[in-house]
Amino acid sequence: MVKVSVVVPVHNGGHYLDDCAPSLLGQSLGPDAYEVVYVDDGSTDDSVARLEKLAAAHPHVRIERIANSGWPGRPRNVGIELARGEYVHFVDHDDLLGPQALERMYELAVRNRSDVVLGKVSSTMVRPKSVFKRTVESCTADNFQLMETLTPHKMFRREFLLEHGIRFPEGPWILEDMPFVIAAYLKAERISVLGDYPCYYWLKREDGGNNTQSMFTDRHDFFGNLRHAIRTVKEGTEPGERQNGMLHRLYRAEVLQRVSEGEVLNLEPQERQRRFEAVRAIALEEFPPAVRDGFAAVTKLRATLLEEGRLDSLVALADRIRQVRAHTEVDGVRWQDGELRADVRLSLLRPDGEPLALVEQGGRLLLDPELLKDVPGVDEWEVEDPYAHAYGEFIVKDRDREDWWFPEGELDIRLEPLGEGRSRLVAAGTLRVDPLSLKGGQPLETGPHDVWAFFQLLGIGRQPRVGGPAAVPGEGAACGPALVGSPARIAIPYWTKGGQLAVDMDERLRRLGTELAARAGAAVGPRPGDGRATLALPLLSAGASGRLVLEVRVGKGPSAQTLPAFITAGVECTLSLADRIPLPDGRHPVTLVTATAPKAKTPPFAVAVLRRGRVVRLQEPGAPAPAPSFTDRARGKVRRVLKRH
Structure with missing residues (x-):
C-alpha cells in the first residue's frame, strides 16, 4: 500500500532538483510505502532529463509532463489526481525533507485520523512559528495559530481533498496556497501538528528565486x-x-x-x-x-x-517604529536541576534610547508621545489594553542545521512603573535549556546552539539575541561547563563575540581543556590503594551519569606521556588517571585530550607532582609547590653530605 504521495511541481528546477532529490528518496518510510510524483510544468531547461534519470534509478519515482501553466497550482492539482497514496504531501523542488518526515507525519495522521498534518518547518525565509512549539495530536481551525502557516508544504488526506473538492487556483495566481490551505483548515475535522521533529526545510536560494x-x-x-x-x-x-x-x-x-x-x-x-x-x-x-x-x-x-487614508502618517509612523529596538538584560546564567538557566528581561527602547513608555493622563493610558512626535495628525493614541496580544518566548537555534527549538521557560508580561505617571511593558522570565530533551524530547546535536527570544509588546515585535552586546565585554564563558547525558557529553555555555548566549555541544567550537584551565579547582590527592590519582574539576554534572573517557597529556616536549583517563560525573566531577607515570621527579603540566577535539591545543588545567615515578599530587596550575616532607628533607641532607665527600 502506498501511504504517502509526495507531489513536487517543477519548472526549470536545474541543479535544485539534484539537491532536493536525496531528501525525498532517502525517507525512512521505505520506498515500498511512498512515491514521489514530479509534475513538470513545461520546463525549458534540462529539468526533464534530470527527472528521467531519477525515475530510471528509483521505481517509486513518477514523472508527469504538462504544458506550462505559469504557476504551481495546476501541477499540484495534477499531482492530487495522479497520487496513489492515502496522504499527499506537497514539496517544492528547491526545498528539503527531514529523513524521517514522512514516517513521523504519517504515524501522527493515522493515530488521530487526521485530515491535515503540519510538519515542523525549519527556515531561513521566515522566523520560527510558535505553532510548532509542541506536538498537537488533534485540533481544528479554532486554533487560530494555524493561520500563521498558510504555505502548502503539509500532508493532506487525499480522499478528504477529493470529497470536498479542495484544489489550488490555476494559472499565474500568486498566493495560490492561501485559499487552498484555508479551505482545508475549515473543512478538516482533525488537524495535527508535529512539533518535535524538523520535517520541512524551507531555505532561501542563493539566486533569490x-x-x-x-x-x-x-x-x-x-x-x-x-x-x-x-x-x-x-x-x-x-x-x-x-x-x-x-x-x-x-x-x-x-x-x-x-x-x-x-x-x-x-x-x-x-x-x-x-x-x-x-x-x-x-x-x-x-x-x-x-x-x-x-x-x-x-x-x-x-x-x-x-x-x-493617511499615507503620510503611516510612512512617518513606520519610520519611528523602525528605530525602536529591543533591550535585553541577562543575569544569573547557571546550571540548575540539569538545565542551563538565566534570568531574562526584554523591553523596548525609543529611538533616543529611553524606555518606550505608557503615560497615564486623566485615567487613560496613552502611547509614548515621543514615539508619535513626528507623525502628522496623531497628537495622542490611547492604549485601551496594554496586554493585548503581548507575549514572549525563547528560541534556541541549532546553528549547523537551521533547526529551531522552543525551550521551557515562560516570559510573563508586566507593566512596570517608571515614575511620574509613566510605565513600561516588560517581558521577563527564566530561560530553561535542557540539553537532554530540548530537541523534541531528544538530546541536542553536536555543535553550537544560539539562544534568541521573540517578543511582542504593544504590537511591536522584535527577535533579539539573548544577551546583547552589553552582556559581556567579549567572547568568553557564560558559566562553567557541564557533563550531560549517558554516556556523558560535554556542554559548554559561552558568550559569542556579539554577546549572545550560546551552548556548544561536544566541543565543536569551545574546548573543555581551556574552560577547565580558566576555572582550575582544588587539588585532591591520590586515593589510597586504588592506583589512581584524582583531581576535583570545576565541572558540573547536569543530568549526566557514568564516565567521560578521554586522555591526558602529562609533561612537555618529546618526553610527554599520553595516558588514558576518565571524568566521573557526580556531585563533584573528578578526573582520574594512573598514579604511576614514567617521568622525572618534579612538576609536570597536564593537558586534556578529548575524543571530540583530539588535536586541540589547550593550556594546562592541572599540574602533576611526581616523585620516583609516582603521582603524589594533582593540583591546579597556579598552586605553589608543596613543602618537602620530613623524609624528603632527610634524604636531601644525606645526598648533600655524600656529595661533599
Whole structure:
C-alpha cells in the first residue's frame, strides 16, 4: 500500500532538483510505502532529463509532463489526481525533507485520523512559528495559530481533498496556497501538528528565486488574489469571534504589512501610493470593524490610519517604529536541576534610547508621545489594553542545521512603573535549556546552539539575541561547563563575540581543556590503594551519569606521556588517571585530550607532582609547590653530605 504521495511541481528546477532529490528518496518510510510524483510544468531547461534519470534509478519515482501553466497550482492539482497514496504531501523542488518526515507525519495522521498534518518547518525565509512549539495530536481551525502557516508544504488526506473538492487556483495566481490551505483548515475535522521533529526545510536560494520580490508585478494580481483568500475565510465561517480570529492574521500580516516599515519605506512614491490605495480598499471592504478593534495598540493605530487614508502618517509612523529596538538584560546564567538557566528581561527602547513608555493622563493610558512626535495628525493614541496580544518566548537555534527549538521557560508580561505617571511593558522570565530533551524530547546535536527570544509588546515585535552586546565585554564563558547525558557529553555555555548566549555541544567550537584551565579547582590527592590519582574539576554534572573517557597529556616536549583517563560525573566531577607515570621527579603540566577535539591545543588545567615515578599530587596550575616532607628533607641532607665527600 502506498501511504504517502509526495507531489513536487517543477519548472526549470536545474541543479535544485539534484539537491532536493536525496531528501525525498532517502525517507525512512521505505520506498515500498511512498512515491514521489514530479509534475513538470513545461520546463525549458534540462529539468526533464534530470527527472528521467531519477525515475530510471528509483521505481517509486513518477514523472508527469504538462504544458506550462505559469504557476504551481495546476501541477499540484495534477499531482492530487495522479497520487496513489492515502496522504499527499506537497514539496517544492528547491526545498528539503527531514529523513524521517514522512514516517513521523504519517504515524501522527493515522493515530488521530487526521485530515491535515503540519510538519515542523525549519527556515531561513521566515522566523520560527510558535505553532510548532509542541506536538498537537488533534485540533481544528479554532486554533487560530494555524493561520500563521498558510504555505502548502503539509500532508493532506487525499480522499478528504477529493470529497470536498479542495484544489489550488490555476494559472499565474500568486498566493495560490492561501485559499487552498484555508479551505482545508475549515473543512478538516482533525488537524495535527508535529512539533518535535524538523520535517520541512524551507531555505532561501542563493539566486533569490524563491522569495516574494516579484509578487507585485503586473503579471500577478496580488491584491485580487488576497481578496480571494479573505473571502475563503468569510464564506466558510459565520460572522463572529471565530471568523474574526481567522481574519486577524490576514489583516495584520498581508494588509498592514504593505504599509509597515518592512515594506513601505523602501518603495518609490508612485508604487507606495498604488499599494496603499489597493490595501485600503481591501481593509474597508473586506474586514469587519471588530477585527481592527482586537489589535494591539500600534497595530490598531496603523489600521486606523490606513482606513482614514493617511499615507503620510503611516510612512512617518513606520519610520519611528523602525528605530525602536529591543533591550535585553541577562543575569544569573547557571546550571540548575540539569538545565542551563538565566534570568531574562526584554523591553523596548525609543529611538533616543529611553524606555518606550505608557503615560497615564486623566485615567487613560496613552502611547509614548515621543514615539508619535513626528507623525502628522496623531497628537495622542490611547492604549485601551496594554496586554493585548503581548507575549514572549525563547528560541534556541541549532546553528549547523537551521533547526529551531522552543525551550521551557515562560516570559510573563508586566507593566512596570517608571515614575511620574509613566510605565513600561516588560517581558521577563527564566530561560530553561535542557540539553537532554530540548530537541523534541531528544538530546541536542553536536555543535553550537544560539539562544534568541521573540517578543511582542504593544504590537511591536522584535527577535533579539539573548544577551546583547552589553552582556559581556567579549567572547568568553557564560558559566562553567557541564557533563550531560549517558554516556556523558560535554556542554559548554559561552558568550559569542556579539554577546549572545550560546551552548556548544561536544566541543565543536569551545574546548573543555581551556574552560577547565580558566576555572582550575582544588587539588585532591591520590586515593589510597586504588592506583589512581584524582583531581576535583570545576565541572558540573547536569543530568549526566557514568564516565567521560578521554586522555591526558602529562609533561612537555618529546618526553610527554599520553595516558588514558576518565571524568566521573557526580556531585563533584573528578578526573582520574594512573598514579604511576614514567617521568622525572618534579612538576609536570597536564593537558586534556578529548575524543571530540583530539588535536586541540589547550593550556594546562592541572599540574602533576611526581616523585620516583609516582603521582603524589594533582593540583591546579597556579598552586605553589608543596613543602618537602620530613623524609624528603632527610634524604636531601644525606645526598648533600655524600656529595661533599
